[in-house]
Amino acid sequence: MxxxxxxxxxxxxxxxxxxxxxxxxxxxxxxxxxxxxxxxxxxxxxxxxxxxxxxxxxxxxRVPLQQVLGRTWFRTLELTCAPGVFIPRPETEVVAGVAIAAAAAAGPAPRVLEPCTGSGAIACSIVAEVPGVQVVATDVDPAAVELARHNLARTTAGQADPDAPAAGATGEVRQGHLLDPIDPAWRGQVDVLVANPPYLPLADRTTWSPEVLHDPTAALAGGPDGHEVVDELLELAATWLRVGGTVIVEIDDRRGEEALTSATRAGLVSARLVQDLTGRDRAVVAQRAG
Ligand SMILES: C[S@@+](CC[C@H](N)C(=O)[O-])C[C@H]1O[C@@H](n2cnc3c(N)ncnc32)[C@H](O)[C@@H]1O
Missing domain, CATH: 1.10.8 (Helicase, Ruva Protein; domain 3)
Structure with a gap:
């Protein structure tokens, strides 16, 4: 602000x-x-x-402040918010930071996938901060795809941050389920897969504040159990990452051990948890085995 x-x-x-x-x-x-x-x-x-x-x-x-203002701030960026699309949260800035570090360490022209992009916050911040990166983001919701494309266009035009994009960085947004819209030629070639997917149990909805109820339920609830999309993404990572590539998935802070088990079950290695700024388990990070 x-x-x-x-x-x-x-x-x-x-x-x-x-x-x-x-x-x-x-x-x-x-x-x-x-x-x-x-x-x-x-x-x-x-x-x-x-x-x-x-x-x-x-x-x-009780309309969320970000929807009233029509904008929010995420890492270095000022992003547009729109009704019906999930508002990026501060804890996700840490998740994006892990992806940025992994992409920057991956060598020239790293390939990054970001399913479940919502407003495009994670994809935009990677395009803003990683030189030469190629980011492809997806979302199943047409309203999210439209907003993410708008925020990405503002980022590449230097309107979301005068210092963005990073040199040679590119991004695009496609509509569809998780990695379905991704070119099959990228299978096994991806350096970083990062996502903040829906991960809460549907039954939690009764406990959400009036502001949170403005986010689409499908953006928050992963299904009856809550862990369905996290598990599917970890399984996809095991085939879409290149050997040594990194997956980062934001999680329910109550389910860190379960996320580690899911990563190992998917065949990934070096699984660990990352904490947010309040010290809560906020992401599972793992790599594709050699
Ligand atoms: C928790 S929001 C996160 C949005 C954004 N990544 C962020 O951190 O602000 C989850 C997003 O996943 C999308 N989504 C839910 N199920 C999906 C699926 N099967 N494939 C792609 N996107 C999905 C929702 O539409 C929503 O925009």
């Missing part, structure tokens, strides 16, 4: 409204909303008026 100059009294008034309406972290959201209006619409609108009131009303209706 740009650090627009805002009137602290206006921020306090907005925070009081949000707090009275039961919105969590009201003070933080109030400042971001006022800064957004000043930055995008202008200082006069940020001092009150219908634009700010409209945004505050939407936040009071």
């Amino acid at each position: 740009g650090r627009a100059r805002v009137d602290d009294e206006v921020v306090r008034r907005v925070a009081a409204r949000l707090d009275a309406g039961g919105v969590p972290n009201a003070a933080v959201d109030a400042r971001l909303l006022v800064e957004h209006v000043v930055e995008v619409v202008g200082a006069a609108a940020g001092c009150g008026g219908s634009v700010l009131d409209g945004l505050v009303d939407r936040r009071l209706a």
Whole structure:
């Protein structure tokens, strides 16, 4: 978020409204909303008026802050958010970081696959940070594919981050189930497969906050058990990676041991867990055996 100059009294008034309406972290959201209006619409609108009131009303209706603003921030990028597409989360920045390091270490023109791309956050950050990379992302949901293509176009045009893309980096987004849309010639040739797939059990839905209920259920729930897509991706990694290639899959922090077992069962080696910034198990990382 740009650090627009805002009137602290206006921020306090907005925070009081949000707090009275039961919105969590009201003070933080109030400042971001006022800064957004000043930055995008202008200082006069940020001092009150219908634009700010409209945004505050939407936040009071528990629309996620990122959907109210229409944008979010992920690693070095400012990304567009759209209704009906999963909002990227801060913990996924760590997952993307592991993929970026693996791709950067893989030599010139690394090949990276990112199924389940959503807004394209992971794919865009790899294109932004890894010189020479070729990224192909997929999503089954047409709305996600459209948004990911938009965010990728902004990244390659230098609009999401003035320093992006990295030299020679390219990306594209295809619609379909996991790796179905990928050129079969890439089978066994992929350096990095990274995904933040749906991984929660469907029954968890009753515990989700009003904001989380704005994300599509199919983006969050992997099935009745929750681990279905994680298991399928680890099995795909065992055939699509080149020997020594790396798979990184974001997981439910309650199911790290299970994810390690799934990786080993798929025939992958050197399986380990990566923690997010709160210390929770957040990804399983493994390699294709020689
Ligand atoms: C948890 S969201 C993650 C989005 C993005 N990778 C991120 O980290 O912000 C999961 C995404 O997977 C997509 N998805 C679910 N099942 C899929 C499948 N079988 N094949 C491809 N994409 C799928 C959903 O549409 C959703 O966009």
